[in-house]
Amino acid sequence: MNASPQISAAPDLSIVVPTYNESANVAELVRRLDAELGGIRWEVIFVDDNSPDGTYRVVKDLSARDGRVRCIRRVGRRGLAGACIEGILSSSAPTVAVMDADLQHDESILPAMYKAIQDGADLVVGSRYVDGGSSTGGLSSVRQWGSTLATTLARKFLRIELSDPMSGFFMIRREKVEETADDLSRQGFKILLDIVASSRSKLKTAEIPFTFRERLAGESKLDSLVTAEYLGLLFSKITGGVLPTRFLMYLGVGASGVVVNLAVLTLVFNLLKLEFSWAQLIATFAAMTWNFVLNNQLTYRDRRLRGVSFLVGLASFYLVCSLGTLANVGVASWLFQMDTGLWFAGLAGAIISAVFNYAASAALTWRK
Secondary structure, three states: OOOOOOOOOOOOEEEEEEEOOOOOOHHHHHHHHHHHOOOOOEEEEEEEOOOOOOHHHHHHHHHHHOOOEEEEEOOOOOOHHHHHHHHHHOOOOOEEEEOOOOOOOOHHHHHHHHHHHHOOOOEEEEEOOOOOOEOOOOOOHHHHHHHHHHHHHHHHHOOOOOOOOOOOOEEEEHHHHHHHHHHOOOOOOOHHHHHHHHOOOOOOEEEEEOEOOOOOOOOOOOOOHHHHHHHHHHHHHHOOOOOOHHHHHHHHHHHHHHHHHHHHHHHHHHHOOOOHHHHHHHHHHHHHHHHHHHHHHHHOHHHOOOOHHHHHHHHHHHHHHHHHHHHHHHHHHHHHHOOOOHHHHHHHHHHHHHHHHHHHHHHHOOOO
């Protein structure tokens, strides 16, 4: 008679680590977790966005030797926030932590974070901005400025009292994420801010200082555009989530395109002395090209087009915007004939065009 397989106890703590091209760091991170988490039943869940460098293969090799290591390989999906949410919801541990794979987060404070949870905290944040913490070693001057600005805005507009709501290093009771999972954005990088802003009850929080270290290997996935992406999330939360983050970023890009349109129109009309219709046509294509490039880099960074796909996407974006312009003119003209007034007709046409362009470009240009 065959013996029943041994059933092991579920972990008390799951560490969720989103990864993309971090093959050089994951083994060292597991080694460090093993050294620091003695006395705690733990597991680490690497959520990998199908890394070209084969990070998921490295993790699966580690998992074959160590049952505490798990891998979720996401195919056709990108984005840190979505990866964190999937990892947290896959856990059965009552407590979950989120940290980066780049070794910039100090794993040695994990036991203190876990103790704070055991002592009654709902959320414990590894903070760079309380006494004893520092971010100067791991952030560029641009990212430091962006982080400070984002923190100030979050505390002012969302009444968030954390010193470091931009931190990607935190621990939380899993049930608190489960309660608000449907309200969380799968896009972007600032999952902590989203969780706190979306929580249906006030979270009992604690902050533990740590020094943000320099990256050991690989390259940072964050750039200065993360601040702009963060602003989209911020305004989405201010509106109560009525306006999605991606739509707000799309509108912001569109507003910058108006500036480009006017600048090119002025330059071409005054310097090249072209007829207005030709100058306007050139300015319109310049603005559409600007909008496509910026949306590709920012609004749809998780679906970013490259190579031939970039050119095909640009052509489809021209088509979408052209159809949106026809919708704009048609609706505005009809309303104007109904004596609704010049400004109302023009604004209604612009809104129709914006909504159409957003929906159509999401379906055709940056489709999943």
